[in-house]
Amino acid sequence: MPSDTTELEALAVRLEASPDFRVLRAVAPPERLDALPDGARVGVYLDLETTGLDHRADRVIELGLVRFAYDLDNGTVLGMLDDYSGLEDPGRPLPPEITRLTGIDDAMLAGQRIDDGRVQALLEGASVVIAHNARFDRPFAEARLPAFADVHWACSLRDVAWRDEGFESSGLQALVMASGGFFEGHRAVEDCYAGVYLLARPLPRSGERALAALRRNALRRDVRVWAVGSPFDTKDLLKARGYRWNPDARVWWCDVPEDALDEELAWLRDQVYAGRLPRLPHLSYDARSRYSLRVAEAPT
Incomplete structure (x- = not known):
């Protein structure tokens, strides 16, 4: 069996040339940048894991953030400036179904707290915070850290017309797979990498970058x-x-x-x-x- 990455990629290219096969590549963290390129804007992709679905009663247990640079003119993702993953003890036992879903257990959370200073630093200067289903994430994020109330938000689930572009599902994993990638879901920062990967790609029918389409829709009143x-x-x-x-x-x-x-x-x-x-x-x-x-x- 070949083990060298070059050999494996050559095999993948051969498979892709056949109509009988599709190749999925693992989503990797975006390329890391040393500094913000001239003229670029800053976006932050966010994902949360929580104890449940009710923002009034449940608590955040994991926060993932990816701070990235993008070109304002065409929505090209230029690379990652920083990322963060933090756990937080909710002060009560996790429901078993949350542990099954996320792999996070009470022992991992004991005594943990999200670093507010790191989060605020990642938000500094950001033009937009993006989540896949921001309607769920934003109330939780604002309850945990008020700084999230002072930024513009967009939703990679609702602010891109995925079905108009030929996608059958708008779930994050389904969209990434339909775009040629895969990832292990339900850990916050891995979901952020997947979200940035998705927004960086051109849409199959319009050819527009997904991030450009999202920004256009998010800017509307x-x-x-x-x-x-x-x-x-x-x-x-x-x-x-x-x-x-x-x-x-x-x-x-x-x-x-x-x-x-x-x-x-x-x-x-x-x-x-x-x-x-x-x-x-x-x-x-x-x-x-x-x-x-x-x-x-x-x-x-």
Whole structure:
């Protein structure tokens, strides 16, 4: 069996030339840079492991960060400036399912604490923090370290139109595999390496770098619209349109680009409110608060 990397790569290239095989390469940490290149911007990719799904009751147990440089003009990832992986003792035993999922156990966490100073240093000067499902990660991150509330956020799950680019799934592992890579998931910094790997690649249909597409979508202003008092028999119509149900406030809501608000209100008038549009509450926001709890799911 060949053991030399060059020989193995030659075999991989031969396999790739055949329509009967696909080759997946292990995701490696991005190339490390000694300094920020002239004119480059800084991004931070973040991943968390937690004791559960409820940001009000559960705690962060692992934080991974990758600070990277990118070209503002075309979204090219230029390399990694720094990375960090830290564990934190939640002060209570881990649920068994979390240990099974992550491989982290109580003994690994005992007495551990995330280094706040290191985290703040990685965030310094960053133009954006990115997570795969920022709607989950941002509330946990802000609860643990308020500095995360003062930066723009983007989501590599929602801010790239993966399905329009031909991907069947938007899960991180599935996207990386469809892009020719693989990694061991559910440890925070390894997930960050995988996220940066994914954003560095050109999208298969548009040819645009995934990071450029993400930035363009993240920079938009959105409006959250609540369809207050919508008739019960329009619920399937609203759901098909992309509205989500808030069971506590008993209201359907949806996010639309700010420049599409008039079109959305016209649709609600004609399809939901029988031609007479009531005064509907709505809230405009951008990447400074997107995916945070400051953009409420119920009207105030």
